[in-house]
Amino acid sequence: MVYRIIGEGAMVLHLAFLVYVALGGFLTWRWPPMIWPHLACALYGLGITVIGWDCPLTHLENWGREQAGQAGLPPEGFIEHYLTGVIYPTEHLLTAQLLVALSVAASWAGALYLHRKRQTAGDRA
Template identity: 80%
Template structure:
């Protein structure tokens, strides 16, 4: 039972991580320091996508599932197993990756624009 919980917990954390990478940068629109942890996660996600770095959550989920007597994740990992071909068609993987990258870029640019506006507005009110 505990191994199944490890596998399921890793799956939930994995999904939360992916959602955070895709839209977590918008938190920086409210609190600019939120940009730094998002940047670290987004860059790690980019490394996984482009360089092929291992994701420890994939390893933990596979470990837990195998010890619970279930099949581990396939070699393609979490995204291939749970998302590609399930949430979106396999042939649209690149499109989805580019949309996530666009969302990250828009969130970061928007955060910086809002931060500059607030700084300008704050300095005008002091004068």
């Protein structure tokens, strides 16, 4: 039972990480220091996507599931198993990746705009 919880917990953390990479930059609009953890996560997500780095959450989920007697993830990994073909059609993987990149870029552009706006307001005071 414990191993199944580990596998399921890793899956939930994995999904939370992906949501944070896609949308976490918008937290910086309210809490500017959040840019640093988001930058680290976004760069790691980019490394996984572009360079093919391994994700430790995939290994943890596989380990937990296999110890519980379940099948692990396919070699393609978390995104291919849970998202591609389920959340968006397989042929739109690149579109989904570009939309995530656009979301990150828009959130950071908005954060930069608000940062400059705060600085200008502080200079007037």
